[in-house]
Amino acid sequence: MLPAGTEGASMPASPAWQHIEDVVRKVMRRYGFEEIRTPALEPTALVARGIGQATDIVQKEMFTFEQGDAGYVLRPEVTAPVMRAYLQHHLGQRGGVQKLFYVGPCFRAEKPQKGRFRQFHQFGSETIGAADARADAETVALMADVYREFGLRQTRLRLNSLGSPPDRKRYRQALTDYFAPYENELSETSRRRLRQNPLRLLDTKIEHEQRLLEDAPRLLDFVDDGSRAHYDEVKGWLDHLEIPFEEDPLLVRGLDYYTRTAFELESGALGAQSALAGGGRYDLLAEALGADEPVPAVGFAAGIERLFLALEAAGYDFPPDPAADVFLAAIGEEAERFVFEKARALRRAGLSAETDLMGRSLKAQMREANRSGAPHAVIIGGNELEAGRASVKHMATGEQTEVAFDGLTAFLLEQRAGGQPAEAEAAQDT
RNA sequence: GGGACCGUAGCUCAGUUUGGUCCAGAGCAUUCGGUUGUGAUCCGAAAGGUCGAGGGUUCGAUUCCCUCCGGUCCCCCCA
Secondary structure, eight states, X not given: OOOTTOGGGGSOOOHHHHHHHHHHHHHHHHTTOEEOOOOSEEEHHHHHHHHOTTSHHHHHOOOEEEETTEEEEXXXXXXXXXHHHHHHTTGGGGOSOEEEEEEEEEEOOOOOBTTBOSXXXXXXXXXXXXXXXXXXXXXXXXXXHHHHHTTOOOEEEEEEEOOOHHHHHHHHHHHHHHHGGGGGGSOHHHXXXXXXXXXXXXXXXXXXHHHHHHTXXXXXXXXXXHHHHHHHHHHHHHHXXXXXXXXXXXXXXXXXXXXEEEEEEEETTSTTOOEEEEEEXXXXXXXXXXXXXXXXXXXXXXXXXXXXXXHHHTTOOOOOOOOOSEEEEEOSHHHHHHHHHHHHHHHHTTOOEEEOSSOOOHHHHHHHHHHHTOSEEEEEOHHHHHHTEEEEEETTTOOEEEEEGGGHHHHHHHHHTTOOTTHHHHHTTO
């Protein structure tokens, strides 16, 4: 039995899935980001320090286990691991800003539902070493361009500034004070949040509480001048790039390492889990992981499964499954030996060639040839072996011609290069 | 962690209401065949399921009850 919420991860890698990754990598490279691969396994302490003890992820969503004295965790996200790699391998010494991206699996021990899995896949970018607001804007632009590349326009980009930890501490207090008189009107979960993590109150879905929030203090009013100036700059650069966004004073993120800029991209077509991607600045993460000095950084993370859902909802045209160039059918043992070797020769010439591996009838082989999507089937039996010429059937038209064994590779290469069916006759003379 | 619904062939599902020869079925997919060596169509046949698992009630359980496992969706939270 598979662990819950890991279903899709064990299916054969579909062309659609690979297509998504291809597009992601393409856009990432346009922006000059390098791919980095970090282990799926990380020390529990790294994740706990990086993401924050008080977060849901660390408190209840990690797959952890002990090995000797050490505690490990299947990574629930990739930003902390990338920062660990950056520090451990002194990537900053390479000079300049480090622009890294990743694509890979993450794990969270949540109850699975639509758009949420225990093993899921994220891609994202991390721009490490840049405090400039343009780094924030570039991250947002990169994220937006990935979705734009897929033609997804029904998305909503929300933006906010979280300021610095002292700012948030003062804001937390103000929020607590504001809600104190209303405590009896709050739901049980909201009362719990008020004590444990007041910022979470901001995304309550209870109408009454939302009305209370309208007059509640705003995080942005507690943000220090530096953060405010930075926020204004980020908005300026986004305007400059003509990237539409909404300011959302209620936007907070679930991980402790965020500072200043926070953003989230939503889709309307995803059901309960509408967040496609999110990110922000995390200038304090490096120090939390043991760095001697602050390392400014900003990044985003996106869910591939959710992108997939959004694409399906939008009726996205995935590229068709790649078809073989040719299917080789054999009749009789001698022909089977010939075909098996010929297929390898074609493959070494760069063609995608398929053959029967079950000793099936010609009829069954032709069915298989049809299924393979190969434009041509090559039939070789006693007659062909005697004549030294293969029967080549053009599957779409049903027309069949003969091609000398010696010229078969060249013929098929030419066909793949865009030769028309009509040229088949011409080619058979070569 | 809490809630709702669901588990019958590889896939999509019927059958369970009122337990017993319409209870083990259909479509698609698969394999083979429709005379000697030709695919997507058509026709025919075959193969394929301990009816999620275990226990209970009963003369008898896919059907009723309990437990467990799994799935889906929702709350929480997030990608």
